[in-house]
Amino acid sequence: MLKEQVISPRGGRGGGSRGGDVIVVTTEGRAGKIVQRPTARRNGKAQDKRGAQQRAKSRRGAWGKALAWAPLAAKVLIAVCAGLVLFKGYRAAAASSFFELRGVDVSGVAQASEDQIRQIVRREAAAGVWKADLGQMSAEIGRLPWVRSAVVTRVLPDGLRVRITERVPRLVVRNSAGQFVWVDDDGVVVGALKPTQAQPSFFMRGFDEAATDAARAENRERAKVFMTLAGEWEAAGLASRVSELNLDDLRDVRAQLAGDDSQIEIRLGSAEWTKRLRQALETLDAQKRTPRGAFITYVDMTQGKRAVVGFNPHAPAAPVAGTGINEIEPTGDAATNAAGAANTTNAKDESATSGGAKGAARANVEARAAKSDGAAKSGEKSKPVKSVEGRKGGEQSVGQSGEGRPRRVKGE
Numbered sequence: 001m002l003k004e005q006v007i008s009p010r011g012g013r014g015g016g017s018r019g020g021d022v023i024v025v026t027t028e029g030r031a032g033k034i035v036q037r038p039t040a041r042r043n044g045k046a047q048d049k050r051g052a053q054q055r056a057k058s059r060r061g062a063w064g065k066a067l068a069w070a071p072l073a074a075k076v077l078i079a080v081c082a083g084l085v086l087f088k089g090y091r092a093a094a095a096s097s098f099f100e101l102r103g104v105d106v107s108g109v110a111q112a113s114e115d116q117i118r119q120i121v122r123r124e125a126a127a128g129v130w131k132a133d134l135g136q137m138s139a140e141i142g143r144l145p146w147v148r149s150a151v152v153t154r155v156l157p158d159g160l161r162v163r164i165t166e167r168v169p170r171l172v173v174r175n176s177a178g179q180f181v182w183v184d185d186d187g188v189v190v191g192a193l194k195p196t197q198a199q200p201s202f203f204m205r206g207f208d209e210a211a212t213d214a215a216r217a218e219n220r221e222r223a224k225v226f227m228t229l230a231g232e233w234e235a236a237g238l239a240s241r242v243s244e245l246n247l248d249d250l251r252d253v254r255a256q257l258a259g260d261d262s263q264i265e266i267r268l269g270s271a272e273w274t275k276r277l278r279q280a281l282e283t284l285d286a287q288k289r290t291p292r293g294a295f296i297t298y299v300d301m302t303q304g305k306r307a308v309v310g311f312n313p314h315a316p317a318a319p320v321a322g323t324g325i326n327e328i329e330p331t332g333d334a335a336t337n338a339a340g341a342a343n344t345t346n347a348k349d350e351s352a353t354s355g356g357a358k359g360a361a362r363a364n365v366e367a368r369a370a371k372s373d374g375a376a377k378s379g380e381k382s383k384p385v386k387s388v389e390g391r392k393g394g395e396q397s398v399g400q401s402g403e404g405r406p407r408r409v410k411g412e
Helices: 043-094 114-124 134-142 213-236 273-287 334-354 356-377
Strands: 003-007 024-029 032-036 103-107 147-155 159-166 169-174 180-184 189-192 203-205 242-246 253-257 265-269 296-300 307-311 394-398
Touching: 103 114, 114 134, 114 147, 114 159, 134 147, 169 189, 169 213, 180 213, 213 242, 213 273, 265 273, 273 296, 273 307
Parallel strands: 103 159, 169 203, 203 242, 265 296
Antiparallel strands: 003 024, 024 032, 147 159, 169 180, 180 189, 242 253, 253 265, 296 307, 307 394
């Protein structure tokens, strides 16, 4: 049986003797004890040597790390220097005559002023083509009349190209000064209407000339409504009878008629404008066949289901029921009353001289009318439609068809 014993005596408090530790290994067996005594190691010198080697190695590692960053730092320094050189070169080249503007190419112009566009380009590119602010240049050109948008590009080394998209005139507006101007579908004024240009069937009123976002939005909506109604009225054959369309208030749209009816206004309200215009014209055509037709000033269709016809102060009274004779409305105008009396006298003379059954029938009608007039003057009750004596004007309410007797007569 073998026994092994290892004895490793420790040194003092310093963690061992500087001379080295003695390690004794004893092996016990059948042959006896065998003691092995290895030679003592010189640990002090060895440790000093290892420390020096480690310090040298750490110094070599620090320099190695520093040298590893050296190529990157050199690259950065080289890049900075190159950037400075390029910047200086760019500034020198941009300020040189090499990029001086010599040519301006403008395309897409039909109505806009090409001279104004070239003046703006040359003013904005005074410092050279390379330094010109293309965005600012495009914005300034876009504020010109007829210009919807402008795209400016460089043609190096000494040119600029301008591509213009013009506004398309859609309608004619009469402004507050009484001038006729073209407006596009965005509600933007693009230019004056020239005598040589083809005029539309009718024009628009009610354009807001204020330079605000709210005014531009309202004008855009007015332009949209106008173009819609213009297309519908052209298709329905109604546009030729209209002179102007007043869109100052889209809740109270009004149309002024053209030609012999230029004194008549059609009040269309806020909806169903095409339908109401057609009904108003039918009512007007029916009323124009009556003696009061020449005195019509407006047809109000704002109620939708009924047309209200307005007359000027000199209009005769509504026809008397069952007689077909119109009473002359007393307005204080001696000439009008005299004309009415002359017409009555002529009618009586014609009935007396015509003879036959037709003349007798007319005489009977006139006699009944005179009798009714006398009864009204004497204070007796009579059946004819109520007179509008003493009132300056009147309104007559008519059904949608515009035919038949008036339902009411009232002062305006």
